[in-house]
Amino acid sequence: MKVKICGLTTAEAVAHAAREGADYLGFVFYPRSPRSLELETAARLAGAAPVGPIKVALIVDADDAFLDRLTAEVPVDMLQLHGHEAPERVAEIRNRFGLPVMKAIGVAKPSDVDRIAAYEAVADQLLIDAKPPDDPSYLPGGNALSFDWRLIAGRTWARPWMLAGGLRPETVAEAARLTGATQFDVSSGVESAPGVKDLGLITQFIRAVREAEPVA
DSSP: OEEEEOOOOSHHHHHHHHHTTOSEEEEEEOTTSTTBOOHHHHHHHHHHSOSSSEEEEEESSOOHHHHHHHHHHSOOSEEEEOSOOOHHHHHHHHHHHOSOEEEEEEESSHHHHHHGGGGTTTOSEEEEEEOOOSOTTSOSSOSSOOOOGGGGTTOOOSSOEEEOSSOOTTTHHHHHHHHOOOEEEESGGGEEETTEEOHHHHHHHHHHHHHOOOOO
């Protein structure tokens, strides 16, 4: 059972998440997000992170020029594509930058689940998230929204996958039971305010995941 704490913005939160056993540390590069970082800040935070957790850069429809700067300046281990990237673009980024790629796919209805298969051959991991409403006020992720987990009950894919979308310490065990997920991504669910990580909630979430049991 693995945990990704996403949207980290302070050295204190990074150190705490790593100390509590987070397997992935997520840094956001999307200006509209309250968790977005400048490259200089991200380089400092990622550079000071303890050895062990995988450092993940969340990007949204980024162009090559930005990715060139990001990968040159920030010591990340994985790129998380959280925009409208087509399978061809995912493959292009993976080949060009030589880093593992996680592709996020938003789910709200059965046809969204069918889209996941298109990314199995080109991404190293899949992130199954709640699909935001068709409203410009919503972000691509981190909206504290969940989806009907029964939509993916019993489903398996050829790549490792992670569940996201409105997870909280008190709901993650049920999410594991219904979906069979063994990796969980949380951002707003461990915050006291948008973009402000709560260290106590980080601890609670990680412990809840460790104690959860997925379906067989």
